[in-house]
Amino acid sequence: MKTIFKFFLVSLLISFASCEKSEISNENDFLEAESRESIDAKGCETAFAYDKEGICFIDDDDLNSNRWGWSIGPLSAPFNGAYDIYQGAGRCDLDNGELVGTLKVSYQLDGTVSVDYEAFEGFxxxxxxxxxxxxxxxxxxxxxxxVAPGQYPYGDSIPDGTDLVSYSESGFSGDIYIIAHSVVCYYEKKDDDKGDDKGDEN
Structure with a gap:
């Protein structure tokens, strides 16, 4: 009798935990979908940093993908450079896209790589x-x-948007490659982000 009771109790606990996990998962899915709907409503586009010497995903024989975008490199330390960021440039055709910002890259001899996404005004x-x-x-x-962005090792989600995103990663050596993806939307800085330095009025 005790064995049956223990079995019933364990089964009940497992069932409860499973339901709770399912509810949490469903809630997370709902929040993620809600966030995505909010972003989509802003008229957003996929964007990638572009280099004329870069590797277009679609053209690479080692990659079976219909995604567009570019891999930049190889880059050797020390290196400092800047690249245009284009949104909506399907099939790597810049005529289809729009220039929305700049990607600044610094690769130091100590193995540190710094990357700054800088958006143009309005994005x-x-x-x-x-x-x-x-x-x-x-x-x-x-x-x-x-080249699925979700497989990239570094990422960030900014629900309210920003015109500057920075990364600083270390431990690199030799030649490196960079792929910089982003979701770009129309954006206006809030008043408290613009600063209140109006100069001295005498």
Whole structure:
């Protein structure tokens, strides 16, 4: 009898935990979908940093992908450079896109890589995904290349948007490649972000 009671109790606890986990998962899915709907409502576009010497995803023989975007590199330390950020440039065609910002990259001899996403006036970043590595693309767990932004090692979500996102990562050596993805929306700085330095009035 005690064994049956214990079995019933354990089953009840497992069922409760499963339901609670399911509710949490559903809530997270709802919040993520709600956030995505909010971003989509702002008229947002996918954007990538561009280099004329960069590797277009669609044109690379080692990558089976219909995604557009560019891998920048190889870059050797010491290096400082800036790249245009284009949104909506489907199939890597700049005529289809719009210039929305600048990506600044610094690669120091100590192995530190600093990356700044800077948006032009009227635009803001609501998501960023950044790849830095010694190969032109990141790899999936099975070893094959991927350019899905969710697979990039560094990322950020900014629900209210911003015109500046910065990363500083260390431990790199030799030649590196960079892929800088973002979700760009129309954006206006809030008054408290603009500063209140109006100069002295005498």
């Amino acid at each position: 803001g970043f609501y998501e960023t995904h950044l790849f830095i590595g010694d190969e032109k693309f990141p790899r999936k767990n099975n070893g094959s290349f991927t």
